[in-house]
Amino acid sequence: MRILISQFWSAAARSAVSRALVVAILLGPVVGAMLAVGAVAAQDAANVITIDNFTFTPPELTVAVGTTVKWVNHDDIPHLVVNKDKAFRSKALDTDDSFSYTFASAGTFDYFCGLHPHMVGKVIVK
Numbered sequence: 680m681r682i683l684i685s686q687f688w689s690a691a692a693r694s695a696v697s698r699a700l701v702v703a704i705l706l707g708p709v710v711g712a713m714l715a716v717g718a719v720a721a722q723d724a725a726n727v728i729t730i731d732n733f734t735f736t737p738p739e740l741t742v743a744v745g746t747t748v749k750w751v752n753h754d755d756i757p758h759l760v761v762n763k764d765k766a767f768r769s770k771a772l773d774t775d776d777s778f779s780y781t782f783a784s785a786g787t788f789d790y791f792c793g794l795h796p797h798m799v800g801k802v803i804v805k
């Protein structure tokens with residue numbers, strides 16, 4: 680096996696082109712995995728509501744039934760996420776804390792901040 684590998688490498692070393700090819704083959708799965716992780720992160724980002732400067736962004740989010748929505752507080756003061764109809768209620772979220780809720784049924788879910796009720800948002804589940 681060791682001989683096979685060294686033969687492989689000495690053959691690959693003959694030209695920069697084949698070296699590059701070997702690197703590409705070896706890195707392929709790594710790059711693929713990174714792209715896959717990036718895709719998942721992008722998908723998750725679509726279901727994230729950020730709290731910044733006393734504002735929920737986006738103020739209205741439409742998702743499919745079964746989607747988990749995550750709220751992240753970027754303010755340096757605490758906020759809460761409270762559903763008007765009591766389907767969900769977070770604890771006080773400090774800076775960079777998050778709260779997630781999975782919407783198991785369709786409907787319109789109005790919510791507000793339990794500490795600052797003028798902060799409002801809406802999740803529409805279809």
Ligand SMILES: [Cu+2]
Pocket residue numbers: 757758759792793794795798
């Ligand atoms: Cu608040």
